[in-house]
Amino acid sequence: MAYISNTPDDVRVMLDALGLKSCDQLFADVPERHRFPKIDLKPELSEMEALAVLSEHADRNTPASSLSFLGGGAWNHFIPSVVDALASRGEFTTSYTPYQAEVSQGTLQALFEYQSLIAELTGMDVVNASHYDGATAVAEAALMSVHASRDARKKVVLSRGVHPYCRSVTRAYLDAMDAIVTGDDLDRTPGELAAQCDTQTACLVVQFPDFFGRTFDLDGLAETVHAAGALLVVHVDPIALGLYKDPGSLGADIVTGEGQPLGIPVSFGGPYLGIFACRTPLIRRMPGRLAGETLDSNGRRGFVLTLNTREQHIRREKATSNICTNQGLMALRAAIYLSAMGPTGLREVAELCYHRANYAAHQIAGLPGFTVDFTTPFFKEFVVTCPIEAESLVEGLLPDRILAGVPLSRFEPGRANDLLVSVTEMNPKTSIDTFIEALSRVASVNGKEQGAR
Amino acid sequence: MRQSLPPLLWETSRPGKRATWFSECDVPKTEIPSGLVRDDAAHLNLPELSELDVVRHFTQLSQTNYAIDTTFYPLGSCTMKYNPKLNEAVAGMRGFAAHHPLAPVAASQGSLAVLHELQEQIKEIAGFAAASLQPAAGAQGELAGVLMIRAYHRDRGDKKKTRILIPDSAHGTNPATVTMSGFTAVEIPSDREGNVDLEALRRECDDTVAGLMITNPNTLGLFESRIEEVISAVHDCGGLVYGDGANMNAILGVVRPGDLGIDLMHFNLHKTFSTPHGGGGPGAGPVGVGEKLKPFLPGPIVERTGDVFSFHTPEKTIGRLKAFHGNFGMLLRAFTYILVHGPEGLRAIADNAVLNANYLKKLIEETYPVRYRRPCMHEFVATPPDADGVHTMDIAKRLLDYGFHAPTVYFPLIVKEALMIEPTESEGRETLEQFAEALLQIAREASETPETVTSAPVTTPVSRLDEVRAARQPVLRYRSRS
Numbered sequence: 001m002a003y004i005s006n007t008p009d010d011v012r013v014m015l016d017a018l019g020l021k022s023c024d025q026l027f028a029d030v031p032e033r034h035r036f037p038k039i040d041l042k043p044e045l046s047e048m049e050a051l052a053v054l055s056e057h058a059d060r061n062t063p064a065s066s067l068s069f070l071g072g073g074a075w076n077h078f079i080p081s082v083v084d085a086l087a088s089r090g091e092f093t094t095s096y097t098p099y100q101a102e103v104s105q106g107t108l109q110a111l112f113e114y115q116s117l118i119a120e121l122t123g124m125d126v127v128n129a130s131h132y133d134g135a136t137a138v139a140e141a142a143l144m145s146v147h148a149s150r151d152a153r154k155k156v157v158l159s160r161g162v163h164p165y166c167r168s169v170t171r172a173y174l175d176a177m178d179a180i181v182t183g184d185d186l187d188r189t190p191g192e193l194a195a196q197c198d199t200q201t202a203c204l205v206v207q208f209p210d211f212f213g214r215t216f217d218l219d220g221l222a223e224t225v226h227a228a229g230a231l232l233v234v235h236v237d238p239i240a241l242g243l244y245k246d247p248g249s250l251g252a253d254i255v256t257g258e259g260q261p262l263g264i265p266v267s268f269g270g271p272y273l274g275i276f277a278c279r280t281p282l283i284r285r286m287p288g289r290l291a292g293e294t295l296d297s298n299g300r301r302g303f304v305l306t307l308n309t310r311e312q313h314i315r316r317e318k319a320t321s322n323i324c325t326n327q328g329l330m331a332l333r334a335a336i337y338l339s340a341m342g343p344t345g346l347r348e349v350a351e352l353c354y355h356r357a358n359y360a361a362h363q364i365a366g367l368p369g370f371t372v373d374f375t376t377p378f379f380k381e382f383v384v385t386c387p388i389e390a391e392s393l394v395e396g397l398l399p400d401r402i403l404a405g406v407p408l409s410r411f412e413p414g415r416a417n418d419l420l421v422s423v424t425e426m427n428p429k430t431s432i433d434t435f436i437e438a439l440s441r442v443a444s445v446n447g448k449e450q451g452a453r
Numbered sequence: 454m455r456q457s458l459p460p461l462l463w464e465t466s467r468p469g470k471r472a473t474w475f476s477e478c479d480v481p482k483t484e485i486p487s488g489l490v491r492d493d494a495a496h497l498n499l500p501e502l503s504e505l506d507v508v509r510h511f512t513q514l515s516q517t518n519y520a521i522d523t524t525f526y527p528l529g530s531c532t533m534k535y536n537p538k539l540n541e542a543v544a545g546m547r548g549f550a551a552h553h554p555l556a557p558v559a560a561s562q563g564s565l566a567v568l569h570e571l572q573e574q575i576k577e578i579a580g581f582a583a584a585s586l587q588p589a590a591g592a593q594g595e596l597a598g599v600l601m602i603r604a605y606h607r608d609r610g611d612k613k614k615t616r617i618l619i620p621d622s623a624h625g626t627n628p629a630t631v632t633m634s635g636f637t638a639v640e641i642p643s644d645r646e647g648n649v650d651l652e653a654l655r656r657e658c659d660d661t662v663a664g665l666m667i668t669n670p671n672t673l674g675l676f677e678s679r680i681e682e683v684i685s686a687v688h689d690c691g692g693l694v695y696g697d698g699a700n701m702n703a704i705l706g707v708v709r710p711g712d713l714g715i716d717l718m719h720f721n722l723h724k725t726f727s728t729p730h731g732g733g734g735p736g737a738g739p740v741g742v743g744e745k746l747k748p749f750l751p752g753p754i755v756e757r758t759g760d761v762f763s764f765h766t767p768e769k770t771i772g773r774l775k776a777f778h779g780n781f782g783m784l785l786r787a788f789t790y791i792l793v794h795g796p797e798g799l800r801a802i803a804d805n806a807v808l809n810a811n812y813l814k815k816l817i818e819e820t821y822p823v824r825y826r827r828p829c830m831h832e833f834v835a836t837p838p839d840a841d842g843v844h845t846m847d848i849a850k851r852l853l854d855y856g857f858h859a860p861t862v863y864f865p866l867i868v869k870e871a872l873m874i875e876p877t878e879s880e881g882r883e884t885l886e887q888f889a890e891a892l893l894q895i896a897r898e899a900s901e902t903p904e905t906v907t908s909a910p911v912t913t914p915v916s917r918l919d920e921v922r923a924a925r926q927p928v929l930r931y932r933s934r935s
Contacts, residue, residue, distance in 0.1 A: 002793050003535050003727075004805050005881030011805075014812040014882060023804040026811060026828050027707050029676035034712045036800075040577055044795030047539050054789060058548025060563030062556060070553040073776055080473050082507055084545075090522030091515035094536050097733035099528065100849065100859050102913040103519035105458055107732035110514055113462050116931040120498050126929050129733070132589035135776040165776040172751075172772035176603065176635035215489055242497065244489050258776070267544075268564045269554030269777025270589065271735035283927070289733065294923035301458070302915035306923040312592075312629035313864075317638040322629035324592040325723075329731030332511075339462055339507045340472040343497040348475045351485075358483035377486050394557055406555045429479040 002044065062401060064266060066431040069360075071381045071422025072211070072406040073134070073163045073258060074266045077239065077349070078425055080340045083263040087333045097289075097325065101304045102296075107328065108303035111291035114335040121241045121338070122255040123248020124277035128288035129305075130326040131274025134235065134258025138166040138205060139173035140276065140287050140321060141233045141254045145203035146179055147320070148231065148285050153202040157183040159193050161210025162235060163258075164411040170205075190216050197228035203254070207235040208247065212420065213357075213381030215244065222251025238262055238275065238334075239353065240379050242346030254278045263337030264330055273330040284310060287321030349425050353380035356432060357423040363436045364421070369443050381422045383408065387443050390419040396442045402435055455516035456914055461931050462510065466500035472507050498933060517914045518732070519858045525884050529832045529861035529873025530624070530672060532702050532724035534806075539793065540728065540786035549785055554777040558763055565762035568778065569755040571739075571788040575720060578791075578799065579701070580711025581741030585750040585767075586779040591699060592626045593774055594719025594738025595666070598695045599634040600771040601717060601742065601749040602664045605693065608749075608769060614663035614691070620649045622672045622865045627697060636663060643867060647673045647825040649683055658690040664716075668697040670704070670830035672865040672873070674810065684714040693717065693746075701725040702877070703807055703831035706800030717742040726787035737783035753778065805878035806831040809885060813876050816889035820896045824868065832875035834868050840899035843906050845870040848895055850917065851909035855891040 006014070015021065027035060045053065064076040087093075091106060098104030115127040131137040142156045156174065158167055158181055171181050179202070183193050190206045197204055204225050209215045218234065225232045234247035236257040247255045259273030260266065278286055284307070292306035312319040341349065357380045365372040369387030386393050390407035397404045408418040423432065491497065502510070519526065526533040544550065552564055568586055575584045588594040599617065606614045617631045620641045628638040639657055644650040649667070665687045669677045677683060684694050696710045696718030702725045704710075710718050722728050723736040730736075742750060751774045752766035764778075794802065807830050814823060814833045821835035837845050849859035849872070861873040876885055898905045910916065 002798055003537055004801060004878055005884070006805055006809070006878075007881075010882040011808065014808055017815055018808075018811055023808055026804075026807045027676070028828070029678040030704070030708045031681055031713070034708050036707060037580070037709050037712060039706055039709075039796040039799065041574060041791070041796045041799075044798045045792050047793065050539060050789055050793050051542070053792065054543045054567075054785075055546065055548075057563040057566055058546040060566070061548045061552045062560035063548050063551035064553050064556075065551075068553060070555050072555050074554050076551075076553065078475075082472065082504060086508065086511040086515075088541065089512070089515045091518040091520045093541075093729040093731055094521035094526075094533075095518045095732045096526070096528060096531055096533060096730040099861070100519070100853060101918050102850065102910050102915055103454070103517075103524075103853050103858060104732070105914050106514035106516065106518035109458060109461070109517075110511070110732075112929075113931070115929060116461075116463075117499060119930045132593060132735070132780075133775050133777075136589065136593070136774070163776070165773060168773040169775060172600070172774055173633075175772070176600065176633065178635070215486070217486075217488060219488070243485070243491065245491050265550040265782075266553045267550050268552045268561070268781040270775070270780035271737075271782050272776070283929075290927075290929055292923040293928040294919045296915040296919070297917050298915075300915055302918045304918050304920050304923045306920065306927060306929075308924075312625040314625070315629070316625045317628035317632045319625070319629040319632070322592045322596060322626050322633050323590075324624075324626050325590050325730075325734035325736050327731075327735045328733035329729070330735060332732065336507065336511055338499055339502055339510070340504065341499070342471050342473075342501045343499045344471055344501070345473040345475070346497070346499065352475060352478060354485060355478050355482050356480050359480035362483075377489070395559070398557060398560060403553065403556055403560070410555075425475060428476075432480070 064403065066427055067401055067434065068403040069405045069421045069423060069435060070403045072420050073165060074269065075261050075422055076266060076424055076426045077261045079263050082340050083333055083336045086336050087329060092332055093329060098305060105303060108291050110332050110335055112293060112303050114331040115291060117335055117338045118275055118277060121238055122277045123246030124255050125280040126283055127277040128286055128290055130331045131276050131288060132327060133270060133272040133274045134256060135166040135169040137256035137274035137276045138235050139170040141256050142170050142203060142205060143173055144285050144287065145231045145233065146177060148282060149202050153200055154179040155200040156181050156202055157193055157196050157204045159190065159206045160184040160187045161212060162205055162207045163211045166235065190218055190221050194221055194224035197225050197230045199229060201228055201230040203231040203233050205233040205235060209237055209240055209379040212383050213378040214376040215379050216376060218250045239350055243350035259330065259334050262334035264333050271327055271330055273327050273334055285320055286310065288323050289326050352425040353423065356427055357382060360423045360432045364439060367440050367443060380424055381420055384419045384421055386417045386419055389416045393419065393442055397438050400438055402438055455513060458517060458914055459510050459513040462500040463931055463933060465506060466502060468501055470501045470503050472502055472504035524856060524858055525880060525888055526858040527860050527874050527876050528858060529875040530699060532875060532877060534727050534877040535879035536727050536729040537790065540789050543789045544782045544785055562762055564781065565755050567785055567788050569757050569762050571784055572755060574791050575739055575741050579718060579741050580709030582744040583747045583750060584739055584741040585754050586739045586784050587751040587774050588719065588738035588740060589775050589780050590734065590736040591719055591721040591738040592630065594740050595626055595630040596633060597740050597751050597774055598717050598719055599630050601746050602693050602695065603634055604749045604769060604771050605746060606663055613661055616661050617663050618654065618657055618665040620667060621867050623666065623668060624672065624699065627666045647675045648677050648679060651679055651682055654683060655686050658686050660691060662690050662692040664693040664695055666695045666697055668699055670700045673825060673834050674829040674832040675825060676830055680713055699724065700831060703803055705803040706796060707803050711743060717746050722783055722787040726790045728783040728786040735780050735783055737780040802878045809876040809878060809880060813874065813885045813889060817892050820893055832873060835872045835874060836868065836870050838896045838899060840903060843899040843903050845872055847906045847909065851895045851906045852891060853910040854912045857888055857891060
């Protein structure tokens with residue numbers, strides 16, 4: 001049998017020691033009529049067969065390449081080889097939550113370093129050891145804001161520029177709290193949203209760069225939000241923070257983010273990394289695990305999980321959240337990634353994204369029938385209004401293995417022709433030019449067909 | 454094991470060092486709005502290191518960890534079984550790892566097929582009508598479950614149901630989830646046999662009970678021998694029964710929770726189906742449900758029409774619990790694991806996990822008493838031998854010196870000085886015997902030279918750590934001295 005170390009001899013010795021004839025006797029407490037049911041699954045495969053079956057499945061996908069312009073909450077970024085090499089070490093992958101700190105210092109110090117790296121990046125005081133993904137981090141930030149008001153404020157103002165999935169997860173989490181989620185019925189600027197904050201408002205949540213790629217200036221926003229007694233939550237793309245001002249310096253109280261761009265493959269949506277950071281006064285309300293520095297009995301530096309009295313295994317029904325595991329291995333990947341990038345590497349990546357995205361946007365805007373809204377500056381994503389439905393355009397480019405972008409109609413009713421295009425350091429000029437050429441071809445063919453009708 | 458910790462990243466940082474480089478910008482540059490950009494004062498203080506620095510740092514860190522790949526890791530309730538390398542190879546395949554979640558469905562049929570087949574496997578293994586793979590971890594599976602219970606009762610117009618019953622042996626996530634979902638948690642005591650106290654349960658069952666959350670086998674490592682009566686009591690008052698799938702490893706191919714009448718349950722794929730624990734995640738916590746809860750599942754789920762797979766959102770869904778489609782990389786590993794086992798392999802997992810636990814219990818129970826005198830399932834809860842001033846924590850720490858990870862300690866809360874031991878099916882008889890020998894040796898030390906035990910560990914990179922100091926003077930990040 002796969003992965004079992006006992007031989008039939010071992011099994012017999014052990015059964016003898018227990019005075020049993022077969023393993024069946026171990027399950028006498030299970031109601032007899034339901035014991036040992038038939039499980040209708042395919043018979044076991046050998047490792048070789050399993051690899052063949054799974055390769056076949058993998059080959060039916062069209063994975064990202066330099067011709068992928070998909071973003072919208074998961075992005076194709078470069079992953080230095082050291083990330084996989086180090087994060088795949090069995091000492092990291094096959095250990096668990098550091099309950100025995102003395103034999104888990106590797107995990108604990110790496111988490112402490114992750115917390116420190118993200119604190120630098122976001123400009124915040126404290127970072128937890130991670131959430132499931134960016135969307136659950138936003139939801140927990142909204143919950144924490146409500147709790148920080150001792151449940152006196154139950155209104156959460158959400159920008160429509162916050163990723164639609166983050167908004168729906170926030171609604172699912174807040175539903176049970178009888179809280180009100182508002183503000184995202186229309187596309188409003190952060191300034192207009194801040195004006196909606198009142199004495200009932202727990203927090204304002206904005207995203208930077210926003211879902212549509214835009215980089216609204218958040219300067220002064222915190223003052224307006226704080227004047228209403230609410231907290232400011234900023235949801236970020238960590239790559240952008242290599243270039244742009246950190247939300248901490250802009251007065252944010254909580255910073256969340258999707259950490260996937262930090263060395264984590266897109267992997268069809270997970271596992272990712274939920275970044276969660278806040279200011280010191282909010283620590284005791286913070287959900288999730290925290291690694292802290294301390295000393296051992298010989299006075300040497302070491303690390304432990306700390307401030308556990310916030311958590312479910314101690315507080316049970318009074319805990320700040322039910323979160324138990326974090327995304328430890330993904331936090332490790334982010335720590336390795338940021339160590340390898342350094343401040344210079346991260347800035348170079350961010351600048352490459354910016355310049356290439358702007359180049360692509362201007363080229364596309366020059367194509368007949370295509371428009372790009374340049375009113376607000378953007379980082380690595382922008383919205384293209386196409387001459388045909390974005391879904392058909394995407395479908396049309398698929399045979400060339402070009403993944404053209406995310407049709408906004410999936411999220412925004414009434415925006416059938418809008419396409420969200422993402423350009424990163426993974427898309428060199430040659431790929432962008434190939435993409436532009438393909439776009440012009442599809443558009444002109446389609447234009448002729450429409451003209452003929 | 455390495456005997457010292459490397460310095461922190463910043464402590465070896467030198468200006469100008471770097472580990473990555475990129476080609477020159479190959480497009481005309483666009484002016485960056487200056488007001489938005491970091492100025493010098495906000496210079497990003499990330500460490501500057503060479504690639505070799507980075508490699509040594511994290512390699513040395515890894516060498517201060519115990520892990521399944523290096524050490525027996527009998528952490529009760531965590532199912533620290535061997536994580537096959539095959540699963541890593543599959544998750545690393547480019548067609549999966551580089552596949553974007555918003556790629557057109559037509560370009561994603563391979564990934565969708567995997568998700569669909571895993572849904573089907575889970576339904577079959579546990580006896581449910583439908584499954585959603587959305588939840589990112591066991592605790593989020595619980596949240597999904599309790600939100601579905603809430604939605605189910607509300608949909609029927611029943612707002613009286615405000616309480617959820619939880620046995621006192623439950624994991625802390627159960628009551629925390631209940632609060633998070635807007636319900637009140639009510640604790641039910643255990644009886645002398647280690648089962649739910651059926652009389653106490655029946656006393657609480659009225660029309661305000663929305664449901665029961667039950668872990669079976671429970672955290673004492675015992676199968677609830679009156680499980681059908683427990684379930685009926687809750688069903689009779691209109692409540693639903695939630696199964697916490699934490700201990701599913703013991704009952705693969707032995708009994709299907711759905712057949713017992715459990716209405717919904719989460720699975721910890723990182724336990725039962727062997728996805729790596731990763732130092733504390735990522736996990737995956739799919740939920741399976743019976744027919745009546747199908748419309749409430751968190752979406753999206755994958756449907757099959759002929760040979761084509763597509764996403765579908767259930768009509769009365771509780772909504773979305775994370776971005777995209779669940780922790781796909783973990784789901785893929787679990788799917789692979791089930792494929793190489795087949796029905797007979799799954800049953801062999803349960804047989805060997807339970808046999809190993811009972812054998813290990815037998816080897817130590819004269820010295821480490823186990824309160825409940827009946828066969829255990831995949832784990833058991835022992836208590837330390839009588840020795841002045843030597844506690845469970847000391848025994849745990851001394852085990853580290855013997856080269857073993859410690860069991861789970863001080864849980865479940867209803868057993869004083871608990872040592873919760875789960876060997877899993879991966880371990881062979883020799884390892885169990887060596888571990889038992891270490892425990893017996895420690896018991897001798899505890900009576901003859903107790904200070905050897907109370908001052909342990911002495912062979913690890915750090916000795917016992919001051920947790921009080923960590924909590925009272927929290928240092929939660931590195932700050933440069935400048």
